[in-house]
Amino acid sequence: MAPRLTHLALPCHDLDATIAWYEKYTPLRKTHHRQDPLGAVAWLSPEELGIVLVFIQKNETPKPVPILAPLAHLGISLDSTDQVDEIATRGENEGCLAWEPRQESDPVGYICALSDPDGNLVEFSYGQEI
Template identity: 45%
Template sequence: MNEQLQQARWTHVALPVGDLDRAIDFYTSLTPLVVVSRFADDAGRSAWLSNPGQYETPFVLVLVAFDRESGKQLGLLTPFAHLGIEVPSRAEVDLIAERARELGCLHWEPQDVSEWVGYVCALRDPDGNVIEISHNQKVFETVRRLWAPPAEA
């Protein structure tokens, strides 16, 4: 067993894609994700995407293009199921929505939803999966607060 693995952890979500290069272009141009690594084997090709420099708690979106499904639209996350990405400002939500609108892939217009959801829009990736872009949703902040070790007195 890997010496550095002290406990089980959630590491990735994998999505099949019909066109890997098109999917990589979508995610790297409309979200903050970057390519970490690419792989190929007898079944097809894949790419790992994550936040730049996400080193201590890496979480990866794995895009997999199986040769037998090349060119097919394979979306699984629709109409509400989605991947969520939080950005630092409302302006960034608006900017991403504007670019997605121009590309014809805006799924939900930017909107204030609630205290727990924040300001959001959603995009459709090339396979039809829904990607939510949010500001002030507080998922990251809330989990860190709830799971933080107690402060020393």
């Protein structure tokens, strides 16, 4: 098998809130969860095969520790500009909109971004051909 990127691991301060946020706003779903003496771990991935996000809550992580900010981010591709606008409206109504929807030059496309419970950015885009 050729080497391939399998996962990205990020710390979080509230694993349950993080799982709920990603399941609400993204196509990622919890596929694994475990607790050990040092903390808790959850794997989130899309239904189709792809990269897995691993969130780790250590017992000594009582507050948010943003890793993907202010420019670093995860990217989610959507099917239309309307879907980007809808996710931006939801994020604005719930206090997590980080970037207003906007058209960027090629190859970026139409984007917005939300901030997860730890301040990590998740970009939602249409027309970004990656």
